[in-house]
Amino acid sequence: MTCLEKNIILQMNHIMKIYSNGVVANEDVSIELEKGEIHALLGENGAGKSTLMKVLFGIESPDEGQIVLNGQETTIKSPQDAISKGIGMVHQHFMLVPSLTVAENIILGVEPKKKGVFIDMDKAVFAAEEIAKKYNFDIDVKEKVEEIPVGIKQKVEILKALYRGADILILDEPTAVLTPQETDELFVQLKKLKDNGHTIIFISHKLDEIKKICDRATIMRSGKSMGTYEVKDITTEDMSRLMVGRDVILTFEKEPAKPSKVLLKVRNLSVNNGQGVLKVDDLSFDLRGGEILGIAGVEGNGQTELIDSLTGLNKSYRGKIYIKDTDIEKSSIKGIRDLKLGHIPEDRMTSGCAGNLGILENLFSNQYNDPEYSGKMLLKTKRIQERSNELIKEYLVKCKSFRQNVGMLSGGNIQKVIVAREFSTSPDIIIANQPTRGVDVGAAEFIRRRLLEFRDAGCAVLLISADLNEVFSLSDRLAAMYKGKFAGMFTDVSAVTEEELGQYMLGLKHQEEQEGMIYE
């Protein structure tokens, strides 16, 4: 079959991209888009999906390979170039200006004018409404972006691309931040776009969504393409095997938990976010020593606000939090840490480490006061250096020396430095928020083992993770968080399936009577 018969709109052939730090992100990757299809790009974190799309959108230039658009070989120099060639991208992190209206965001950079100097706002609003109507998007274009929910923001991003004449739309993990209803709505609209002749690249690692909406799928694994498949001809099991290259269920040999006394007590906790929206809703639970309590949930259901309150980063909460019977409302973060609480933060670059400081400084940023490492006036430099080397060795941090800046390390190694810091104080309570996100398999395995070791030693572990495998294999008790509450609490993790948990996470199911929340 020739290109014309199949109506190929875009080909990326033999794309090779090696980053300056030597990481091979794309190795001989080829992908082909038929006009009017929804094409899934499937792969784990770090499989090279984003890099491939950055090449297509002109953010990165490929080292080798060619791009053929509408039958003509082309180079895409910048995002502007991509936009002018009819390629639009909806980024995972929205590129919107909050204080501007929807219409203003849509026309930003390509403003219609009147009288030569002024923006023709009537025309802008009209054009924005027109395009929203055409694709059945129910949006008030005069509203400010900061006042609309996430799902609508995403629609604004799609409209922005359409307004600029995008034929090919790249959606980078569009459902990651959406509620199930919003996701359904998005799918209806994507189908509508498809019917209008638009071609969509749908980046995801959620197999059920791909089954639901995509025509074909290209699967990527560690920088290589594992082939393109008709979605209706391939099972989700096969997809996951191609994507991960191993059996997805990971299991840990673990002793049954021996829970001891309650170390962390949360009572009627409610937290608003900075915009005054209730994110944690009257939550009460206990965490005991010697157990791992896993919290599963779609991002944005109050996990961040809960953790910020438990660790002292947010003081504006209502209700009570007790760590070992100490009410922490008035405690400083240091005061909370002195109660032997370790915290692996969600975002390692913003709150996990100081990227411009060395490994040593980062390792000791929580214990520079310890008499073991500090005299009355001066730090015991030699002792600290010795201990740094020990920790680097113990936690398998790949680096030149302890003087190397943490920011120069790879994501996995940065995470190891943070984990080493938090674990080396031998905490009684560990709050691990996405401890293995974006970390390579080996490092992830290592971190999970350490968490289990701590639990066996009597430590209380609160594990928040978007990785269902992880919460399933590690947790002794498992909670599904939805809209600031635990929609479900499972004291026997083996008795609940992934599908069932998913229904609780998405708010489709809700336990009326809950067991295992409170032990005291």
Add this chain to the structure above:
Amino acid sequence: MLESLLSPEFFNAILRATTPILFAALASSVASKAGITNMALEGIMLFSALFGVIFSAMTGNFFTGLLLTMVIGGLIGWFLAFFVLNLKTDEILAAVAINLIATGGTVLLMLAVSGDRGSSTSIASFSAPRIVIPLIDKIPFLGEIISGQNLMTYLAILAVIIMHLFMYKTPLGLKIRAVGENKNAAESVGISSRKIQYIALILSGVLASMGGFFMSGGYMNMFTKDMSAGRGYIALAASAMGGNTPIGASLVSLLFGAAQALANMMQLTDIPHELIQMIPYLTTLIGLGVYSYSNMKRRQKLAGK
């Protein structure tokens, strides 16, 4: 005392005292909206006050003097932008450097030009004229306030309106606001954030220079050492408290102008003038305190406490 506070002369004086702060506050607002704190306003005003005197004396008329001074202000804005945007200098450090150069440089220049190191009395400069608006000046009370102001004061009021239209009704204004709030978003739709920030800083410099020009060619009719006296910094506070919008900034400027006018008037009383001269700065401090406190309260309310 109270009588003089309610007199039209006092309100007239408020507008006068507000004028330089207003220009500088507008300058601060446009820079802030583009995402840069222009702390060099003080230095730009000081330079402009001196150059206003020199240029108007050289060209023999105030208007060309004003235009050339605005060029100087734009150049300093461009200079700051070059350091901050191209060389990646910290914006505060670059501004402090400009302000220090202005403090010493203006004295040195004045000495070179006039042979005097305290004031420019020996330079025959030209000030912007006072304008009496026919008919309006006949309105009792109000007419006395509004009419008879310096031309620069009317220009300042005009500048508020123009800046408001510019920021909220033109494509460039929209781009400035977009860049200041979310640079990545602006860049993603093809806006060059560097170009936009250059434009904003140059415009900021031009506006501040008009305030500086008024100091030595309207408010007074000569240049004296350090005559900007912190108005650039006060303007930063005014702009921030006004939410960095042209209208908001001008309203808060009016408050600070009133404090300045009050201080000026009270110099005729027996209270030690050192204390009285504190009034504008104390007002700024209290104003910022009140502003921050209300912000804190609002945050707490959002947190549901």
